[in-house]
Amino acid sequence: MAECLFCKIRDGEVSADIIFENDECLAFRDINPKAPVHFLVIPRRHIANLWDTKTSDEGLLGRIQLMIPKIAKDQGLDSGFRTVLNTGPGGHQEVYHMHYHVLGGGPFTGFN
Numbered sequence: 001m002a003e004c005l006f007c008k009i010r011d012g013e014v015s016a017d018i019i020f021e022n023d024e025c026l027a028f029r030d031i032n033p034k035a036p037v038h039f040l041v042i043p044r045r046h047i048a049n050l051w052d053t054k055t056s057d058e059g060l061l062g063r064i065q066l067m068i069p070k071i072a073k074d075q076g077l078d079s080g081f082r083t084v085l086n087t088g089p090g091g092h093q094e095v096y097h098m099h100y101h102v103l104g105g106g107p108f109t110g111f112n
């Protein structure tokens with residue numbers, strides 16, 4: 001059984017509002033949204049953060065980033081969005097399964 005919260009969401013052991021999934025990534029709404037639209041995009045495979053990536057992950061990382069504008073468009077973020085990826089304590093990372101934050105749709109609150 002996975003110990004990681006986002007692996008549990010991936011495996012359906014913890015519920016989440018999933019808005020997109022394919023064979024290598026998953027997007028779900030942030031439980032504590034800092035903007036009218038705030039979702040997270042994770043690789044299905046457990047990768048802790050960018051420190052945990054290898055050259056062999058370059059295709060995966062590129063394909064996930066290429067999915068983000070498509071998911072953002074589906075979520076109505078026509079005027080743009082912010083993408084954030086926190087790494088380690090210095091980046092204020094709280095959940096150690098790599099995730100892109102995608103925010104938009106109005107004012108941001110309390111996002112550091």
Ligand code: AMP
Pocket residue numbers: 005014016028029030031032033085086092093094095096
């Ligand atoms: P970070 O500080 O980059 O690690 O961000 C972790 C994010 O995960 C925060 O924005 C949290 O609100 C969000 N989060 C924590 N638990 C859940 C959950 N069960 N479902 C959805 N989002 C979550």
Ligand code: ZN
Pocket residue numbers: 004005006007008045046047096097
């Ligand atoms: Zn994980």
